[in-house]
Amino acid sequence: MASFTFDTNFNEKGPVITPRKYRELKHQPNKDYSEDDYETPDLDFVYDDADTHANEIAELYSYTEKHELMYNLKAFEEQMEQYKLQPWWQTHPTSQQRSIIYKLLDQLEVSNKQIRMKAACAILYLAQGSWAEVQSDKEQQDWTRTNVMLLYEAGVFPAFVELLNIEIENSAAATSASRKLAVSLADSVDLRVILSVLYIITEVMRVEALDIEKSPYKKNVEAFKEELINPYGEELLAVKLLGMATRFCSGSASHFPMKKVLLLLWKVILVSLGGIETLRELKANYRAEAGLDIQEEDTIEIAKGMRSCSPPASAADLLETQNQKRSGRSFRRMLMKQSSLDEPELVIDLDGARGNSGLTGNEGDREMNEYEEQQGFEDQFQFSTPQHNQTESRSSTPESTKAKVGLPWIPKVRQKDVDTFLAVSRMKFVGYKLQGDRESLAGLPQPIHEGVNILKKHMYTSLAEIQIQKEEEMARNPMSTPEPMPRQTPTEILYQAILANLPQYKIALLKILLAAAPTSKAKTDTINIVADVLPEEMPITVLQSMKLGIDVSRHKEIIVKAVSAILLLLLKHFKLNHVYQFEFMSQHLVFANCIPLVLKFLNQNVMTYIEAENFIPILDFPSCVIGDQPELTAETLEIGDGKPYCWRNIFSCINLLRILNKLTKWKHSRIMMLVVFKSAPILKRTLKVRHGMMQLYVLKLLKMQTKYLGRQWRKSNMKTISAIYGKVRHRLNDDWAYGNDLEARPWDFQEEECALRACVDRFNNRRYTNNVRDKEMEPMDTFVTSVLGSDVELTEEFKQHYELWLQQEVFQASINWDELLQSSNYEV
Known part of the structure; x- marks a missing residue:
């Protein structure tokens, strides 16, 4: 029986526990991850801005914080006794509840820290839904929503932001933590209470904003969004949280609870800037303002409906298959030869089955696909030409199936590609160039005319191209071209606020991501991201050690989820607001080694990571405090929920793949980084995850570097090439599959990055600084x-x-x- 190792090597005293009966505790059969991947069905994971509200709230708390929940209840009861009121929140009328909240707010203003934090704990108990008086999770969620709205209307959120400022500048706590050999849960009690209240309010507002038109708290949600894009004191809340991450990574505040800081930062950005729907609406509005056609295709929506393709077989699988089916192949080849002479209909059926296997990956045609892949050729290009063999199969193909056959994307072409095509055609047939002429086709043969018409029909102009053209015009004519006033959108406000320290913020986030990656080795000199999950006293029994090991792994997974979501949200919003804001952040991520870091994260058994069940349902909030709690024993311990995937882990992997695509798209120097770091085998292993959206982003990364990998790689990876043809959008004149870019020189790529950096610096200096742009242009x-x-x-x-x-x-x-x-x- 396979054993499972919980690596709790978080300090020099931390044990490494390997419980032999872990599989028995799960009450599930042992999964053999080496079994045939074709037997695995597609994952029913649905990509979204965040997980369910219940899961997002549960992930805020560590299992080691359970005893603090009872302390919050005790603090509330003591406060009610002090006010000479019954300690039952639900029995008081709304007016009395508001009065209690105002009294607690007044108590937050006192100078005595113990009295102040007791009131904060009582408020946290209310934000948690007064769980001691409810009987179910649904009732607790309803009371959380009601109480949060009362707390927000009373002004609790800005009051707790002020408390956060006080705790951030608490030098005594920082000094005490720095003197300890190992920082533990006790060093961040006050910070965790404050951050928990802020997070719960933000998360409840996010859920209300999903259906804001029907919400009775519409005014509260709109006021909260407006509040987040205005500074609390001197800086935005998002900037304050980014500063906490920077101080944590610098070692000056090792007691900061990073998981709660990053979760709050993620939700603040998500609420203030918006998620998938907001990005879609903003893109449509900005394109309409620029006079561009509104793109009907949405990548997220189309990718959600994609079926996964069969993953490429590994070398071991190919050898095993070859040994097992050597005799079967000789018989099949003889049968095909005989059938080609005697029964032509059988040949058509075999070809149709071979083509359909590329589309559906069914089990009946798998042997033929593996045989063809080993021989170095494949007939799965039917994916890219869905009309092939349509006549033969039309009688047996249902109408619904025929309607879905075809490419999922409309092909595109850039204006730059059209210009290149015209320039090459003119030099070939006429012998001269027409600089800047995109209409004249004199002297060109009729096929070239048709080609130009097809290219123009599929030409797509992005917002980034329009913005770059305006920037180039202002650079050429600084006196005659007026500088447009940037609209004060939430994204613009955030960019202006973090511009000065953006490189430090990105380095801090990547350091935390590196420390949380499962492929990272535990070192004593790295940052300790599990300080807010470790108890003061180490566990003694095997069961306690196992629970702590699960808690630590769960803690790291949540941090990866939050960091990946933060980076992706900022990249998406900055690119939509202005392409040079996106490029500024992208370059600093690349300079901070984001590309090899993501590849290092993916260089693991991704299937094992996605299927990991590092959570215990009976210990999740609010299940751990509602009703009678069973004693945690080997018999009552249930790990995971039985699903074939963990939502947060596959969400993190997709986010990291999308970040990698954002950083490398149309950037040859960064694509070469993928090649240099040998990303192709890493990405191919990721294709084993049977999820259409995740495979789409992996195939995009493989497509952009295919021409640099050489003919031999393409010859031995024809199944991957075929999957790219079937899932990734086509560029009409892109020779990605067969072009060899061997003439590219490293210094050419370096010049490309330097030119981009000059454009970005010129943009930032002109719009956000008072520096002299050009002395010759100054009056x-x-x-x-x-x-x-x-x-x-x-x-x-x-x-x-x-x-x-x-x-x-x-x-x-x-x-x-x-x-x-x-x-x-x-x-x-």
Whole structure:
């Protein structure tokens, strides 16, 4: 029986526990991950902005925080006794509840920290839905929603932001944590209470915003969104949280609970900037304003309906299949030869089955596919030409199936590609170029005319191209081209706020992602991201150690989920707001080694990571406090929920793949980084996950580097090439599958990055700084008073020879002072 290892090597004293009966505790059969991947059905995972509200709230708490939930209840009861009221929240009328909240807010203003934090714990109990008085999870969620709205209307959110400011600057807590050998859960109690209240309010507002038109709290949600894009004091809440991550990574605040900080940061960005629906609406509006056609295809929606393709077989599987079916192949080949002579209908059926196997990946045709892949050729290009063999199979194909046959995307082409096609055609047939002429087709043969018409029919102009054209025009004509005022959207406000320290923020997020990656090795000199999950006393029994090991793994998975979502949201919104904002962030991510970091994360058994069940349902909030709690034993311990995947893990993998696509699309230097870091085998292993959207982003990454991998790689990976043809959008004149870009030189790619950096710096300096853009373009000051009154720094050489300067420039020069004063409009 396979054993399962919980790596709890978080400090020098931490044990490594390998419970032999782990599989028995799950009450599930042991899964053999080496079995045939074709037997695995498609995952029913649905990609969205976030998981269900119940799961998002449950992931806020660690299993080691369970005892603190009882402390919150105790603090609330003591406060109610102090107010001489019954300690039953639900029995009080709404007016009395508001009065209690205002009293607790007044208590937050006192100087005594113990009294202040007791009131904060009581408020946290209310935000948690007063769980001691409910009988079900649904009732707890309803009371959470009601209480959160009361707390927000009373002004609890800004009050807790002020408490957060106080705790961030608490030097005593930072000093105490830095002196300890190992930071534990006890070092961040107050911070975790404050962050929990802020997170619960933000998450409830996010859920209300999903159907805001029907929500009775519409005004509260809109006011909350407006509040998030305005600074609390001197800075935005998102900037404050990013600063906490930077301080944590620098080692000056090792007690910060990073999981709660990152979860709150993610939800603040998601609520203030918007998620998938907001991005879709903004893109349509911006394209309409720019005079561009509104794109009907939506990548997320189309990818949700994609079926997964059969993963490529590994070398071991191919050898095993070859040994098992050697005799079967010889018989099949003989049968095909005989059938080609005697029964032509059988040949057609075999070809049709072979083509359909590429589309559906059914089990009956798998042997033929594996045989053809080993021989180095494949007939699955029927994916890219769905009309092939349509006549033969039309009688047996249902109408619904025929309607779905075809490519999922409309092919595209860029204006740059059309210009290149015209330039090459003119030089070939006419012998000259027409710079800037995109209409004249004189002297070109009729097929070239048809080709140009087809290219123009499928031409797609992106918002980024329009923005780049405007920036180039302003760079060429700075005096005649006016600078448009940037609209103060939430994205623009956030970009202006984080621009100065954006490189430090990105490095901090990537450091945390590296520390949370399952492929990272535990080192003593790295940051300790599990400080807010480790108890003060280490577990003694095997069961306690196993529970802590699950908690640590769950903790890291949640951090990866939050960091990946934050980076992707910022990239998407910055690209939509202005392409150079996106490029600025992208370059700093690339400089901070984001590309090899993501590849390092994916360089694992992704199937095992996605199927990991590092959670215990009976310990999740609110199940751990509602009703009678069973004693946690080997018999009562149930790990996971029986699903074939973990939502947060597949969500994290898709986010990281999308980030990798964003960073490398149309950037040859970064595509070469994928090749240099040998990403192809890593990405091919990721194709084993049977999910259409995840495979789509993997195939996109493989497509962009195919031409650099060489002919031999393409010859031995024809099944992957066929999958790219069937799932990824086609560029009409892109020779990605057979083109060899061997003439590209490294310094060409370096020049490309340097040119992009110059454009981005020029954009940032012009819009967000007061630096002198170009001295020759600045107006000259000819006013006598200001010129004579300005301070001039004299060089040492001038001071030594100033008498000679006076003799030559003053005494020997004749100056008409009257004319000079009149020309400068100076009145004496």
